[in-house]
Amino acid sequence: MSQYRVLIDANDEKGLVHRISTVFYNHDLNILSNSEFVDKENNKFFMRSVLDGELELREFKKSIYDVLPKNSTVEVIEPKKKNIIIMATKEMHALGDILIRHEAGELEANILCVISNYDKLESLVGKFNIPYITISHEGYERSEHENMVMESIDSFKDVDYIVLAKYMRILTPRFVEAYEDKIINIHHSFLPAFIGANPYKQAYDRGVKIIGATAHFVNNNLDEGPIIAQEIIHVNHTYGWRDMQRSGKDVEKIVLSRALKLALEDRIFVYANKTVIF
Amino acid sequence: MSQYRVLIDANDEKGLVHRISTVFYNHDLNILSNSEFVDKENNKFFMRSVLDGELELREFKKSIYDVLPKNSTVEVIEPKKKNIIIMATKEMHALGDILIRHEAGELEANILCVISNYDKLESLVGKFNIPYITISHEGYERSEHENMVMESIDSFKDVDYIVLAKYMRILTPRFVEAYEDKIINIHHSFLPAFIGANPYKQAYDRGVKIIGATAHFVNNNLDEGPIIAQEIIHVNHTYGWRDMQRSGKDVEKIVLSRALKLALEDRIFVYANKTVIF
């Protein structure tokens, strides 16, 4: 017996659950878990089922498409480790958290490599026998540097996700489009509160009593892609901006790892610049 | 067109969703929302659907029972205001929070009356034109006093929930059994820590850094009924136990009101001394 994750994204109409569950039933599948969401405003239907049984994948997928409205999307996924590439710059906390989880066997993922524009993290990554690729941006134009990074990424096959673990360079639209809905970023702020550079300094200057972090997919508008997860911690007047930054690291790493886990378990739908998460 | 809430509690078996959704489909019902949970360990299936359509209730309910295993439970509910009785002693915060929400039209509920063993809250309750019934316990044995309270409750028809908004007297098994799964209590502690009397004093003596509150259904074991909602706040060494008590009030009232809202919206299943909440 195998397990399958079925993800359906369709325009809503009466009878969808009936028709889909009939397909499941006819294929003699057992439903282990089932989550549905209907967005009335946009007339959209989302469903994620985990099924138990034995399947001929192509035929099964076709059977589902047959009962859905046009322009639907169906994914049938056999759970297995996904391939991820991590990009980082100089900070250790978010990268280190993923490395330890990977080492502990917590992640359904193979880390293909870590790419950085500095060599500062090479020693850490090397300890875990994961390839570390330094691609310095110095002396290059943004597009030239990005070309090299993209070449490096594309030298790997079947990359499922690119995780920006505090990668501190702005990505161009060309890069973002090349890996649409595949790039997960951690933004060191409770978005959309302090978009842009040094959010902790901004937060300090504004005198906030809470700081946060936001994991999101990256799209062409910097810091404006679909949000996956957010978390906050309380601060007070004794925190200078560097204290906020230090304290913020704990939130950043936890939120990024939480978002990555959701992605690896195929729990995220993206639409209308938002996420539906089961 | 009417709206219906369907709550199904059954032993799990293959094809349940298929069969149930077929019944929905055959009755020409539109699914507005659908939540399911399968508890593998106990082989239990729970489902809450909100449906749009026109129904002959008895026939519809029978049709669902027909496709379910034996010993299942089906409820089909037309949303309307539920009847609640509030019991309190001397403290205003939890009671006051419910009164204001009621006044603001936030609650799907009629407050039939407030019963207290003191007259201290009469002036507050009177402002809202809600009957206040003082049943003093002084000079009576516990069972005598409870008899009077039960008589008072039973003088009202169709009581859906009894809300203990800081009612500071222990209830006997007879009372609890008479209103099984109908009594919602707020316990001024993060259960099961600090069961029993003066949990804030206990918490202070233990030097905790967090205090909490727990809303739960009441069963025969004091403070051990199925938990509905819990919340906490952070405290520190500057908090004496009275400070903890004061700060705890905010958590208590929010948690109790949250639990009440879940109950009024028919979102809670109870089994195995736990709750499934959709």
Place this chain on the structure above:
Amino acid sequence: MSQYRVLIDANDEKGLVHRISTVFYNHDLNILSNSEFVDKENNKFFMRSVLDGELELREFKKSIYDVLPKNSTVEVIEPKKKNIIIMATKEMHALGDILIRHEAGELEANILCVISNYDKLESLVGKFNIPYITISHEGYERSEHENMVMESIDSFKDVDYIVLAKYMRILTPRFVEAYEDKIINIHHSFLPAFIGANPYKQAYDRGVKIIGATAHFVNNNLDEGPIIAQEIIHVNHTYGWRDMQRSGKDVEKIVLSRALKLALEDRIFVYANKTVIF
């Protein structure tokens, strides 16, 4: 024996604590609690002490000024109920929360009156025997309406704080300047995210996973005054913006009441558009 709260705001220099505590000692005062904060960046010193003893206030205050650098500020306050005016529009939750706390004796405050641009809350406020003053804005220019509100406020003596409990009109600089550092507002957002109108709609459109509320003093830049308190709750894709609004109310009322309590207990210093809170 009386209790005194001493608040000192001074430029930092070596020996301040020594000199101040010597004054306390010479006046035979017992320190019940003592909080200090030095902001290195701005070279500022803040101190709040609660003292026990018997004082000639003017002489004592002068003795402290004598040991401080120029341009310092000293307040010596005998704890007593402060006078507050609440302004509201149509929503009940924040106002109701303050009314209940007031009724329960939780607040060190007299509520002089509630001013609203609608009569919708009159019935609620009337229950508590608090004057309700409706000053409709209809048919008036903003400045005309505000004149009437200010006249109404100024008809009361010794107003310590004006609490905007979801008062949904923009205040002009003239109003704000007239009551500098006296106006406490609750903003229905985690500032500075979603400044301006309908933040819940903005938050929904942005697909956030957290919503919050911010209590702050009001200054001339809308939503940009010194922040006193912030809190958040988690939301998810099932929340439409009205659900966010509904859930947000619980955070709004708790945060506003928390900020009000801090103000009433003389725990807040304001400087550099921020707050220091002891």
Place this chain on the structure above:
Amino acid sequence: MSQYRVLIDANDEKGLVHRISTVFYNHDLNILSNSEFVDKENNKFFMRSVLDGELELREFKKSIYDVLPKNSTVEVIEPKKKNIIIMATKEMHALGDILIRHEAGELEANILCVISNYDKLESLVGKFNIPYITISHEGYERSEHENMVMESIDSFKDVDYIVLAKYMRILTPRFVEAYEDKIINIHHSFLPAFIGANPYKQAYDRGVKIIGATAHFVNNNLDEGPIIAQEIIHVNHTYGWRDMQRSGKDVEKIVLSRALKLALEDRIFVYANKTVIF
């Protein structure tokens, strides 16, 4: 110029701050930060100051003692890396979090070694060039095994703290007394809720909606030492006890690291089985 941390623990009496700050002033010290707490109930005074200046330590300490009541305790500490030993069993998350922070230079600590009763974590620890000492308990009585562990610990000089990063063996009173107020443990529960074995299973069986973790000093009563830090996360009916365990790891590691940081920065006073934390 050097920095000093002064920690004073005394019976409270009038004039203490005056006398102490006079000593600071006479030694020409600048106060960088100052925290005080008076526990009225127990008549205790606690103070932590960070000072800037040049000191003859012994003379300075004596000068402070001279102005304090009998039975006071004064510590004057020059900030430097403390020596810690980590004890673990098989789980990676809490240990890994400390290793990454250490590698990132976040901790004011030297890790002298990691001691475990299994060799499972040797590979991880080895990556960071930290000695790993396996002391199997198999075939030994508890006291014999503990003797070996104590010998191993005592072979290191100047051990400041022993951090139990999910060390899953019960310590005897002899061990605990040997390292009083030096052993920091992370308990995988929101103490005192689920004392003892497998708290996640206990929490699951009780149907809680919140799980937590508690960092505390270890004393002779298992799980009952002074609490340093606590944190929680929300769970729901979809969490089996293994899911709770998995999710709990994030809280455990953050709370343990937070407690360790507080200890390394000399911010914790212990008394009456509680902590005062500045």
